[in-house]
Amino acid sequence: MLFAPTPAERRARARADLRLGLPVAVVSGGAAAVAVSAETLTARRLAELRQAGTPVLAVSARRAATLKARAYDGDLARIELPDGADLMWVRAVADPSADLATPLKGPFTTRRDEGADLHRAALVLAKEARLLPAVLVLPLEGGREAARAADLTVLDLATDGPDPAGAAFADVAGARLPMDLAGQGRVHVFRPDDGGEEHYAIEVGRPDRSQPVLARLHSACFTGDVLGSLKCDCGPQLRTALARMGEAGAGVLLYLNQEGRGIGLANKMRAYALQDQGFDTVEANHRLGFEDDERDFRIGAALLRGLGFGQVRLLTNNPAKVAMMQANGIEVVDRVPLRAGHTAENAAYLATKAAKSGHLL
Numbered sequence: 001m002l003f004a005p006t007p008a009e010r011r012a013r014a015r016a017d018l019r020l021g022l023p024v025a026v027v028s029g030g031a032a033a034v035a036v037s038a039e040t041l042t043a044r045r046l047a048e049l050r051q052a053g054t055p056v057l058a059v060s061a062r063r064a065a066t067l068k069a070r071a072y073d074g075d076l077a078r079i080e081l082p083d084g085a086d087l088m089w090v091r092a093v094a095d096p097s098a099d100l101a102t103p104l105k106g107p108f109t110t111r112r113d114e115g116a117d118l119h120r121a122a123l124v125l126a127k128e129a130r131l132l133p134a135v136l137v138l139p140l141e142g143g144r145e146a147a148r149a150a151d152l153t154v155l156d157l158a159t160d161g162p163d164p165a166g167a168a169f170a171d172v173a174g175a176r177l178p179m180d181l182a183g184q185g186r187v188h189v190f191r192p193d194d195g196g197e198e199h200y201a202i203e204v205g206r207p208d209r210s211q212p213v214l215a216r217l218h219s220a221c222f223t224g225d226v227l228g229s230l231k232c233d234c235g236p237q238l239r240t241a242l243a244r245m246g247e248a249g250a251g252v253l254l255y256l257n258q259e260g261r262g263i264g265l266a267n268k269m270r271a272y273a274l275q276d277q278g279f280d281t282v283e284a285n286h287r288l289g290f291e292d293d294e295r296d297f298r299i300g301a302a303l304l305r306g307l308g309f310g311q312v313r314l315l316t317n318n319p320a321k322v323a324m325m326q327a328n329g330i331e332v333v334d335r336v337p338l339r340a341g342h343t344a345e346n347a348a349y350l351a352t353k354a355a356k357s358g359h360l361l
């Protein structure tokens with residue numbers, strides 16, 4: 001049909017809908033359900049869901065483990081809403097950062113019958129929208145037609161899943177930039193074709209594409225890069241990388257908008273609230289329902305390729321990054337350690353990353 005959105009465009013719409021608190025319809029064969037993010041749920045939507053049937057709260061297996069709820073569906077659990085469960089109950093189950101203020105109301109009963117595919121798809125979408133991985137799901141009487149009549153975005157699992165090849169990026173704008181630490185450079189803004197985040201590449205000097213280039217894949221850290229947080233080493237790593245490239249006369253720094261290892265700033269602040277309660281960086285992610293690292297490293301490789309780089313000397317302490325670049329077509333001829341900004345405040349954080357995430361100190 002003329003003007004019909006593509007699958008990637010439908011997913012982008014669905015992410016925006018979830019962030020607004022709008023229900024999204026998810027269909028697969030003859031099965032259909034509406035999904036609403038627990039985080040953006042309003043009392044009105046909850047009342048509508050209850051009026052239309054009996055929703056369940058789908059959470060990731062990570063969150064279920066903290067809640068001591070049995071995850072019969074492997075990577076997720078479908079929690080039944082008890083009678084009288086209100087907005088506060090849903091929020092408290094979804095968001096652990098206020099656990100101390102609102103003690104959890106277990107025990108939880110979880111569904112063990114077949115059929116968690118629609119729930120799983122809705123949780124993936126919530127993560128893509130940088131929302132907490134917790135979604136209210138209600139079977140939709142009337143299926144696709146009812147969803148269209150209510151003007152809901154419809155995602156069909158047969159056609160509208162995440163693109164296995166990842167997004168394609170266009171270099172939409174670039175300009176010269178003189179920099180304090182790196183000298184003359186050029187900033188490029190890359191825009192994906194799937195409505196996701198834009199990412200930036202900073203070319204330092206005039207790197208020779210036929211030689212391995214000094215490269216850094218830096219993941220956005222608002223608190224470290226901008227505010228000078230002492231909780232992590234991101235800010236000093238960013239500045240040290242730029243300075244090294246300036247000294248070398250050439251380099252490429254990718255500034256990837258994958259804040260908080262891909263969970264977004266709001267969720268990272270929830271993780272920080274948990275860290276203030278004594279949980280380490282990995283435990284905090286798990287309690288929120290996320291994996292240790294939710295970043296998509298294919299993006300960095302795609303941008304390097306787009307800029308014409310095939311071989312890099314990668315500034316990193318993370319062996320997983322090296323492996324992901326190699327797996328995605330970028331040859332890492334050398335890993336260049338990037339040790340900067342170790343302080344008393346971040347010593348425990350860095351030790352946890354070394355012990356649990358394989359980072360080299």
Ligand SMILES: Nc1nc2c(ncn2[C@@H]2O[C@H](COP(=O)(O)OP(=O)(O)OP(=O)(O)O)[C@@H](O)[C@H]2O)c(=O)[nH]1
Nearest residue numbers: 219220221232258259260261268271281316317318
């Ligand atoms: N979720 C979460 N993200 C964090 C935390 N501290 C820093 N980050 C994010 O972690 C990302 C940087 O990842 P790091 O683990 O420091 O390092 P790396 O990129 O894996 O490896 P290097 O190349 O050695 O820097 C940035 O996106 C930060 O915003 C935290 O406690 N929780």
Ligand SMILES: [Zn+2]
Nearest residue numbers: 221224232234
């Ligand atoms: Zn940081």
